[in-house]
Amino acid sequence: MDKGRAAAYIMRTLVPFLVLSSVTSSLTPPSDPDPLILHGDVVIGVLVDLHRKGATGGCGPIDATTVEDVGAAEWALATINNQSLHDYPIGLRVYDTCGNNDIALRQTIRLLQDVVPPNPPLLGVVALSSDSVVSTAVVPLHAFTTPVLVTQPNIAHKIKITDNVFSTAPHLTDLLQ
Numbered sequence: 001m002d003k004g005r006a007a008a009y010i011m012r013t014l015v016p017f018l019v020l021s022s023v024t025s026s027l028t029p030p031s032d033p034d035p036l037i038l039h040g041d042v043v044i045g046v047l048v049d050l051h052r053k054g055a056t057g058g059c060g061p062i063d064a065t066t067v068e069d070v071g072a073a074e075w076a077l078a079t080i081n082n083q084s085l086h087d088y089p090i091g092l093r094v095y096d097t098c099g100n101n102d103i104a105l106r107q108t109i110r111l112l113q114d115v116v117p118p119n120p121p122l123l124g125v126v127a128l129s130s131d132s133v134v135s136t137a138v139v140p141l142h143a144f145t146t147p148v149l150v151t152q153p154n155i156a157h158k159i160k161i162t163d164n165v166f167s168t169a170p171h172l173t174d175l176l177q
Contacts, residue, residue, distance in 0.1 A: 031058050032106055033096040035114070038074065040081070040091025045111045045125040045146075046073060047137050053099035060098070069128060070094055091120055097129045097137070104133040108140050122146060131158040138165055 033050070050066050051059035074092065081089045095111055097104035108125075115122040124147035127134040134148075134155055141148050142162050150159065150167045159165070 032103055032110070033059060033098070035096075035107075035110070036070070036092070036094040038077065038092040039120075040089040041120055042088070042123050043091040043093050043115055043120045044077070044123050045115075046070065046092065046094040046128060047097050047104065047108060047111070047125060047133070048094060048128040049099040049130060049133065050094075050096040051098045057100060057102070058098065059096065059100075059103070066128065073126070090123070097133045099130055099133060101132055101136045104129060104136045105140070108137040112140060112144060112146070124149060126151065127155070128152070129155075131155040135159045138162065 048066055048070060049063060050070065052061055052063050054060035073094075077090055077092050093111060093114060095107040097107050111122070111125070125137070125141055126149045127137060128151060129137070131154070134150060135158075138148055138159060142164050145164055148165045150165060153167075
């Protein structure tokens with residue numbers, strides 16, 4: 001890689017992380033939940049409301065249905081890793097957004113910081129949160145061209161779809177054609 005391309009790479013990848021790190025280091029309160037981490041050579045991030053939104057803006061009670069969804073994701077990933085013929089395991093990083101936009105933004109930035117080299121690279125993010133939380137999380141992920149997969153039809157049609165947002169939920173007009 002020549003010096004010009006190396007400098008461009010550094011400006012494109014490292015500088016934004018340094019800026020995010022300096023801005024968010026004072027913003028992360030100790031109340032944000034720690035991520036669930038399953039190690040791998042590459043990582044899939046998950047932003048999910050494991051807790052309901054709390055009355056004072058933090059995390060409220062646990063949402064049992066969402067816990068089951070995360071358990072299913074862990075099982076699916078373990079199955080994929082156990083049945084594949086290669087030695088390239090896929091990891092999982094699950095970040096609880098607690099249904100709160102502020103926590104979602106901090107957790108999204110934390111996810112981006114947690115995959116800075118030499119840590120395993122981020123393949124993409126699965127968004128299993130509410131529409132406002134997903135809309136908040138898409139912005140920094142778009143800045144780093146991180147693919148985002150939205151799986152819920154009611155959310156896929158409420159958020160602004162950008163070039164890095166994909167949906168498993170077909171739009172009603174597509175179904176009618």
